[in-house]
Amino acid sequence: MNRPTPRIAIAAIFRNEHPYVLEWIAHHQSLGVARFYIADNVSDDGTSELLQALHVLGVIRRIPFASTPGQAPQLPAYADLLGTHAxxxxxxxxxxxxxxxxxxxxxRSLAEVLAPLAAQADVGAVVLNWAIHGSAWRLNHSAGLVCERFTRRAHQSFGANHHYKTVLRRAAFASVHSNPHHFVLQPGWRCVHTDGSDAVPHARHGLGLSERVVWEGLRLNHYIVKSREEFETRKGRNGSAATVGRVKGEDYFVAHDRNDTRDGLSAAQCEATRHRLGGLVQRLSAHGHPVPAAPVAEPTYRPPFVGTRGCIDRIEWRSGALVLSGWSFQDSGQTTPCLSVQVGEQAHTVQGFPTRPRPDVQRQYPMAPLDCGFVLTVPLQDLAPAEQGLVVRGQTSLGRFGDPFSMPARK
Known part of the structure; x- marks a missing residue:
């Protein structure tokens, strides 16, 4: 059955987002979005000038939207964008x-996912649950796309992921709600998840959060803190578009800097974004508008733990020797300096052992040195056999890592 392809636009309010505007547009262009309605909340970092240049080129429609004293601008901006411009x-x-x-x-496009939902005559809104992305332990604003730099997120069950934003059928729109996550629909319209199920309000927090977190088909990656430098530079100055006087400080960063699991965009999606981004830069340059300069700093990282972390992946006997393979490194980024092998009351300490590359560990912990792996052969002829078996521990001046491994005594 051929379904009509839904046309999807994006509406947003921007303030002081200069380093990120072009990537955000390029990313959504690569997914088939052709029209952008941006309320410019009077930026002072070059965002207003960039939005105006994109408006002149026909890439977006910029709507100047200054704040009213004592009133948060987000909901009034949404009412204006949806009621007048889009x-x-x-x-x-x-x-x-x-x-x-x-x-x-x-x-490969948003329309591909939304088409079966848009074909249902009573679906007036589709909610997209958040996927909170943390800092990936990055400290500074280094080079690279947002979607390439911040590739670690919270588990799906994380509480903040119950928040959603709305993809709204314009014909169903009645008014804005009391929060920026939800909209009031005309009578007879349904609000659904991306899997087609009804979006049930959260039992405790109500509308704006859903009882279930659904990532099937589409989700909303929320790069909520970025690096420590970017958070401290932007959040203190920007405040909150939804709440007057709110400043997102250290507690906010700690609560949302979730790096529980690695989950980056595909190489194909990143390349599609980069291709669109290059096109935008060329068009702006051809019309004499300066484009945002990319940071040149190498990334630095905040250790996700204090002390030493490591793992002995494998332990086995080979020709009268013990062979250990694994990885370890300290929070300073250095490899672990020694291992101790304990049999009964005797211990054999090995220092200065050779290392080997472990790119899999570096993907998990970006601050880890590439050569944090080891394969270590420990001769045991000088150690008395022990009936209770063998215990192997990683030992450093900062303490031991991991859990002891035990294995049967030698035959």
């Missing part, structure tokens, strides 16, 4: 500059 659109995703819509099932 009223001829079919579907409008209302998201922020640090939120990236991401297909999760191999789709």
């Amino acid at each position: 009223c001829d659109e079919d579907w409008i995703a209302v998201i922020d500059a640090d939120e990236f819509i991401v297909p999760t099932g191999g789709a």
